[in-house]
Amino acid sequence: MSRLTAAAADGLRDAAVRYGATGLVAYGFYLALGDPTDPFDLVTGFVSAVVVAAVLGAVVFETAPSRGSLGVVARAVVFLPRLLAAVVRANLSLARVVLDPRLPIAPSVVRVPAPEGNLARALLANSITLTPGTVTLDVTDDELVVHALTEASRTELLAGSLARSVAFVTGDPVTETTDDETEGT
Numbered sequence: 001m002s003r004l005t006a007a008a009a010d011g012l013r014d015a016a017v018r019y020g021a022t023g024l025v026a027y028g029f030y031l032a033l034g035d036p037t038d039p040f041d042l043v044t045g046f047v048s049a050v051v052v053a054a055v056l057g058a059v060v061f062e063t064a065p066s067r068g069s070l071g072v073v074a075r076a077v078v079f080l081p082r083l084l085a086a087v088v089r090a091n092l093s094l095a096r097v098v099l100d101p102r103l104p105i106a107p108s109v110v111r112v113p114a115p116e117g118n119l120a121r122a123l124l125a126n127s128i129t130l131t132p133g134t135v136t137l138d139v140t141d142d143e144l145v146v147h148a149l150t151e152a153s154r155t156e157l158l159a160g161s162l163a164r165s166v167a168f169v170t171g172d173p174v175t176e177t178t179d180d181e182t183e184g185t
Contacts, residue, residue, distance in 0.1 A: 015057075022060045023053030072119075075169045082165050083127055086156075090132045093152050106151045109137070110158065112144045113175035120170040127162055 027049035034041035097103045112128075114121050125136040125144055133153035138145040148154040156162070160174065167174040 018060070019053045019057035022057040023049045025060075026052040072169060072171070079165050079169045083130070083162075086127075086162060087131055090134070090153060090156070094133045094150065097150055097152075104151070105149060106154070108148050108151075108154050110146045110148050110154055112146055112157060112163065114139065114141060114143050115163065115167060115170065115172045115175070117170055117172045120166050120172040123169065124163055124166045127166065128157070131162070 027045050030045035030048055031041065034045060036042070097105060112124075115124055121139055121144070125139050128134050128144065128146055129136045131153070133149040134157065135147045136144055137147055146157060148157055164174050166172075
């Protein structure tokens with residue numbers, strides 16, 4: 001039987017870490033949504049995690065997770081409550097506009113500078129779309145085109161707090177927005 005070369009062994013180790021990390025994240029997510037004390041959930045969660053890891057392990061991590069990626073995960077844990085707070089604020093603001101006919105709906109399209117990294121662009125675009133009153137219409141290397149339903153949501157976008165929070169998670173630099181990057185609809 002032939003021995004593995006060092007490069008092949010490194011490749012196998014990286015693949016095992018990628019698939020293992022994907023499986024652990026999937027299993028943890030499954031148990032967070034289910035009952036981690038129920039034997040049925042433990043077994044079905046494990047089976048689901050194995051399937052998810054087998055199907056997505058090669059695409060979830062472009063490279064094997066490193067100590068640096070643990071920092072990103074830790075910063076993402078800090079980011080999630082901030083995102084949740086932004087979603088709640090936007091929900092309340094939008095509910096006021098919908099329920100009070102005197103409050104104006106002022107739709108506009110806002111061009112927000114895109115962060116440099118793919119992860120940062122995807123995280124910012126999805127966070128904007130998740131926030132009520134805003135929808136990311138287009139993402140390019142240079143900018144995100146966002147539809148904002150109200151002046152408050154437009155102002156929040158231009159303030160850049162969500163972009164700064166994403167930059168905190170990913171470590172990518174923040175490009176500040178200017179007020180002239182909007183157009184009416």
